[in-house]
Amino acid sequence: MTTPAxxxxxxxxxxxxxxxxxxxxxxxxxxxxxxxxxxIDDASTDDSIAVIERFAADSPSINLLRNASNLGVIQTLExxxxxxxxxxxxxxxxxxxxxxxxxxxxxxxxDANPDLGLFCGAAVLVNSRTNRPFATRPAVWPRxxxxxxxxxxxxxxxxxxxxxxxxxxxxxxxxxxxxxGGLDDRLGPFAxxxxxxxxxxxxxxxxxxxxxxxxxxxxxxxxxxxAFDLKKTRHFLEAVPAWLAADPVFPAWYANIFRNRSxxxxxxxxxxxHPLDREFILAVGARSAAEFAAITRIMALRDGAARMIILxxxxxxxxxxxxxxxxxxxxxxxxxRLAFGLRFRHTQKSER
Numbered sequence: 162m163t164t165p166a167x168x169x170x171x172x173x174x175x176x177x178x179x180x181x182x183x184x185x186x187x188x189x190x191x192x193x194x195x196x197x198x199x200x201i202d203d204a205s206t207d208d209s210i211a212v213i214e215r216f217a218a219d220s221p222s223i224n225l226l227r228n229a230s231n232l233g234v235i236q237t238l239e240x241x242x243x244x245x246x247x248x249x250x251x252x253x254x255x256x257x258x259x260x261x262x263x264x265x266x267x268x269x270x271x272d273a274n275p276d277l278g279l280f281c282g283a284a285v286l287v288n289s290r291t292n293r294p295f296a297t298r299p300a301v302w303p304r305x306x307x308x309x310x311x312x313x314x315x316x317x318x319x320x321x322x323x324x325x326x327x328x329x330x331x332x333x334x335x336x337x338x339x340x341x342g343g344l345d346d347r348l349g350p351f352a353x354x355x356x357x358x359x360x361x362x363x364x365x366x367x368x369x370x371x372x373x374x375x376x377x378x379x380x381x382x383x384x385x386x387x388a389f390d391l392k393k394t395r396h397f398l399e400a401v402p403a404w405l406a407a408d409p410v411f412p413a414w415y416a417n418i419f420r421n422r423s424x425x426x427x428x429x430x431x432x433x434x435h436p437l438d439r440e441f442i443l444a445v446g447a448r449s450a451a452e453f454a455a456i457t458r459i460m461a462l463r464d465g466a467a468r469m470i471i472l473x474x475x476x477x478x479x480x481x482x483x484x485x486x487x488x489x490x491x492x493x494x495x496x497x498r499l500a501f502g503l504r505f506r507h508t509q510k511s512e513r
Contacts, residue, residue: 278364
């Protein structure tokens with residue numbers, strides 16, 4: 162008699178031969194080992210297949226699937242989801258890696274709370290060039306200690322903060338993912354984030370304010386390329402709020418709040434670029450003729466001052482998240498970041 166699978170990992174890959182070995186090594190080293198690791202190669206043209214096959218030769222839990230042509234991340238994840246058998250599913254990334262104790266903690270928390278749709282913890286941001294941790298996310302914790310966040314509380318929190326559920330540090334209950342319809346390819350790189358929010362609103366989640374995974378930051382990542390592209394950003398600002406407004410799981414007021422938060426996030430990233438993309442800032446940041454005129458006047462100031470003033474103005478007008486909540490999380494997570502930084506550096510030295 163076959164033992165039912167508890168934990169399935171779906172790991173899409175496209176031309177990440179340099180990174181996927183690290184991701185697989187971290188998955189296989191978990192105290193609660195995955196019952197299956199479904200790796201789907203999305204028609205890579207580098208040495209990815211050779212790297213994956215070397216790990217698969219020694220690890221029977223690895224199952225390699227290959228797309229005949231490049232389908233993109235979301236369709237590839239969906240193919241992997243359809244192949245899973247586990248009670249819980251983890252959507253991995255070939256260029257990130259999980260931290261020790263993640264799966265053991267997540268499975269234990271979800272087993273003890275069978276009504277919740279997912280578990281999520283914090284993630285540590287790692288610079289892809291230096292391999293050094295430099296920050297933690299989410300920027301706002303939904304609570305200051307480990308515990309449940311029930312659906313009613315999720316609705317309350319969404320009015321003042323967002324983005325507490327990071328896919329890389331989340332474990333999802335598979336039956337809830339199937340209920341939600343999986344990942345919607347129309348949402349592009351934001352499909353996983355919307356899925357997490359939907360599960361939280363319907364079933365609630367368990368939050369653990371400890372680092373569970375890394376999020377390696379690349380300057381040319383897909384999300385950043387989308388944010389810097391005015392045409393794509395405009396499409397996103399219309400398509401995703403429309404999708405939210407059409408789904409009864411989401412509060413009616415959330416679509417507009419989400420649009421404003423997305424405006425601010427996109428502008429914040431673009432304000433870090435040189436030279437300043439004035440067209441983008443005016444098109445995305447200005448919601449009225451008065452705001453357009455105000456931002457235009459500010460742009461006449463010295464570059465550094467102009468960027469800071471525009472960011473402050475956008476924060477004031479769009480009110481993306483609660484500043485109090487950000488400060489509270491920053492103080493609460495400081496010790497966690499320091500402790501992780503020491504442990505991370507020790508681990509990297511021992512692996513050399």
